[in-house]
Amino acid sequence: MATATSVATLDAGKTAEQLLAERTQRLQDALQLKQPDRIPIQLGFGYMLAEMGGITRQELHENAEKEQELLEKAALEFQPDSAMSVYNNPASSLAIGGDRMTRFPGHGLPPNGSFQFVEGEYMKPEDYDAFLADPGDWAIRKYWPRVFPELDGLALLPPLGMAAFGHYNLYNLGVLKAPPVVKSLQFLARAAEAQAAADARAINSVKRMAALGFAPPTFMGALVEAPFDFMSDTLRGMRGIMLDIHRRPEKLLAAMDKCLAFQLEHAINWCNATGIKVTFIPLHRGSDGFMSLPQFEKFYWPTLKAMQLALVDAGIMPFVFYEGVWDQRLKYLAELPPGKTAGLFQFSDIYKVKEVLGEVMCIAGGMRNSLLQAGTADEVRAETIKLCREVGRGGGFIMTTGIGEMEGCRPELVKVWVDTTKEYGVY
Amino acid sequence: MSAELVHAIADMQEEEALALTRQLLDGGADPIAILEDCRAAMEIVGQRFEKNEYFIPELILAGEMLKAISAEVKPRLKHSVDGKGGARVLLGTVKGDIHDIGKDIVHFMLDVNGFQVKDLGVDVPVEKFVEEIKAYKPDVVALSGFLTLAYTSMKETVEAITAAGLRPQVKIMIGGGTMDQQICAYAGADAFGKDAMAAVTLAKAWTGAN
Numbered sequence A: 001m002a003t004a005t006s007v008a009t010l011d012a013g014k015t016a017e018q019l020l021a022e023r024t025q026r027l028q029d030a031l032q033l034k035q036p037d038r039i040p041i042q043l044g045f046g047y048m049l050a051e052m053g054g055i056t057r058q059e060l061h062e063n064a065e066k067e068q069e070l071l072e073k074a075a076l077e078f079q080p081d082s083a084m085s086v087y088n089n090p091a092s093s094l095a096i097g098g099d100r101m102t103r104f105p106g107h108g109l110p111p112n113g114s115f116q117f118v119e120g121e122y123m124k125p126e127d128y129d130a131f132l133a134d135p136g137d138w139a140i141r142k143y144w145p146r147v148f149p150e151l152d153g154l155a156l157l158p159p160l161g162m163a164a165f166g167h168y169n170l171y172n173l174g175v176l177k178a179p180p181v182v183k184s185l186q187f188l189a190r191a192a193e194a195q196a197a198a199d200a201r202a203i204n205s206v207k208r209m210a211a212l213g214f215a216p217p218t219f220m221g222a223l224v225e226a227p228f229d230f231m232s233d234t235l236r237g238m239r240g241i242m243l244d245i246h247r248r249p250e251k252l253l254a255a256m257d258k259c260l261a262f263q264l265e266h267a268i269n270w271c272n273a274t275g276i277k278v279t280f281i282p283l284h285r286g287s288d289g290f291m292s293l294p295q296f297e298k299f300y301w302p303t304l305k306a307m308q309l310a311l312v313d314a315g316i317m318p319f320v321f322y323e324g325v326w327d328q329r330l331k332y333l334a335e336l337p338p339g340k341t342a343g344l345f346q347f348s349d350i351y352k353v354k355e356v357l358g359e360v361m362c363i364a365g366g367m368r369n370s371l372l373q374a375g376t377a378d379e380v381r382a383e384t385i386k387l388c389r390e391v392g393r394g395g396g397f398i399m400t401t402g403i404g405e406m407e408g409c410r411p412e413l414v415k416v417w418v419d420t421t422k423e424y425g426v427y
Numbered sequence B: 001m002s003a004e005l006v007h008a009i010a011d012m013q014e015e016e017a018l019a020l021t022r023q024l025l026d027g028g029a030d031p032i033a034i035l036e037d038c039r040a041a042m043e044i045v046g047q048r049f050e051k052n053e054y055f056i057p058e059l060i061l062a063g064e065m066l067k068a069i070s071a072e073v074k075p076r077l078k079h080s081v082d083g084k085g086g087a088r089v090l091l092g093t094v095k096g097d098i099h100d101i102g103k104d105i106v107h108f109m110l111d112v113n114g115f116q117v118k119d120l121g122v123d124v125p126v127e128k129f130v131e132e133i134k135a136y137k138p139d140v141v142a143l144s145g146f147l148t149l150a151y152t153s154m155k156e157t158v159e160a161i162t163a164a165g166l167r168p169q170v171k172i173m174i175g176g177g178t179m180d181q182q183i184c185a186y187a188g189a190d191a192f193g194k195d196a197m198a199a200v201t202l203a204k205a206w207t208g209a210n
Helices: A016-031 A048-053 A057-062 A064-078 A091-095 A125-133 A135-147 A149-156 A160-177 A179-211 A227-247 A249-274 A293-313 A327-333 A350-357 A369-374 A377-391 A411-424 B003-010 B014-026 B031-050 B056-076 B101-112 B126-136 B149-163 B181-187 B196-207
Strands: A042-044 A082-084 A102-105 A278-282 A317-322 A342-345 A362-367 A397-401 B088-093 B116-119 B140-144 B171-175 B191-193
Touching: A016 A397, A042 A064, A042 A397, A048 A057, A048 A064, A048 A411, A057 A064, A057 A102, A064 A082, A064 A179, A064 A411, A091 A102, A091 A179, A125 A135, A125 A227, A125 A249, A135 A149, A135 A160, A135 A249, A149 A179, A160 A179, A227 A249, A227 A293, A227 B056, A249 A278, A249 A293, A278 A293, A293 A317, A293 A327, A327 A350, A342 A350, A350 A362, A350 A377, A362 A369, A362 A377, A369 A377, A369 A411, A369 B149, A369 B181, A377 A397, A377 A411, B003 B014, B003 B031, B003 B056, B014 B031, B014 B056, B031 B056, B031 B101, B056 B101, B088 B101, B088 B126, B101 B116, B101 B140, B101 B196, B126 B140, B126 B149, B140 B149, B140 B196, B149 B171, B149 B181, B171 B181, B171 B196, B181 B191, B191 B196
Parallel strands: A042 A082, A278 A317, A317 A342, A342 A362, A362 A397, B088 B116, B088 B140, B140 B171, B171 B191
Antiparallel strands: none
16 A cells, blocks of 8 residues: 555546445445455535535525535535435424424524534433333333423323233223323324435435445444443433432443343344344443543443444444544453444544554544644645555555534545545555 | 541542531531531542542532532521632633533633633623623633534634734633644634643643642
């Protein structure tokens, strides 16, 4: 490697079918920890599409045809191996009549705001016992009415375990005609329709990108979380979960075991039903700085590791977003089976990641978003060459930005980055 | 001073700390002395955080203990205790960004290191920083941000401070998960800090505090 190649002639004269086959193979090889023909590049354009297209972020989220048009245009301009738009979608959130844990552009934010989660203590300490007794029942009758205001009618339902009463439970069904329950079920049905339509648009987008020769994004798959993050992100919130570590460690551990079991069942069913054998696991509170290593060993890593091992056993590749910095925790990741998982690294020292995990997992990431926004062409080129030579060495590397979103990145610098990767990324 | 209380707080013995507080107060201890114990304990917590022995769970629990003890002590105080006289820091998460974890840690660490901190919260409009610099007259302005969108917000905030003619009066630091030296230069700030200790070190160096 490292002999410069002419970018202009690299893919000249190839049909979309050829390009799709080559790009899919290139990404697959990298994921399998093999050496592809060259380093694959995946661009998660995100809000950069709105900037390039001169539309608001709200329109990018809500006008699927425009979004697809801009995605295709950007992909054709930069010619990566795979490309995607924004990950989060407000369709079902809006249809369900309000969602206290998210804010989308134009909904609680200005039209050009940036999608964000609103973390809260949606599950109180006193909810642990009900959660542990039956997480599904607690979620539907207690939690949904709290986080989705229009689902308040579900609080009227009898305990869901009553469903097991068979014929006798039919005598409880009258409650489903109570006006608040009817209203909530209608909002649920609307959300289901909106989500099914969004799913169809997402599938259509993948097909249209394939027709142009672009491979599907590598982290497209089932979505689950590390059990600790599951308890933290949408239930206890940061403050709550950090106090649980000291105040009720046994309950937290028991709850995480529950989350592990039902999330695994979901991911395996999802992958078997769709045939897409990938599960995306974005991580939040496990990175350096949130908790100590002994706490990490007790509360974070065991269930995350068990989750990945079980998925691998089921023939599924966990594609894990190691958000934040994992420099002090790389040795734990080295316990994972070689070539069976992939990691996108946000701010970890990517050269150290290669050193410790190069033989363990496919590494995605490398390019700093800050450099693509505030750097110079020379800086971008130099950094890209270094990444190709050091992190690309021997394969098992997918070039992407560390953050799975490219808002603010300057198109001319993105071009330098992509072209330099093609020039120096040939094996 | 009660060494027992200081250790209970510093060692994260929540129930013991509260029981001791009540015991001391019932025994006629000076409420001010108890607050002084809290301050001493928080200093130890801060030092352990600096040494990577304590992390966020301990900072949050320490904050909770402090709140609970203050609630016990306050009704018995004859007059309010005066604030510290340290240098002033104006802190906030920039426009469009609602992340507060990093900001809150910086607040805690500056506080235990003797700075007066005014925290403007999250999603702070550019103009708000300008107004508060005029009113509060801070020595240091600390901008926090996590989203990549904050790159631009930081730049706009510094530009507004400059346009208002206030730039020479303050030192500006930036920090947060996605920040780096590149963005510091881009935003026109004086320094970038990679963690809360860096914020303390910078603030001390700029204000001549020990």
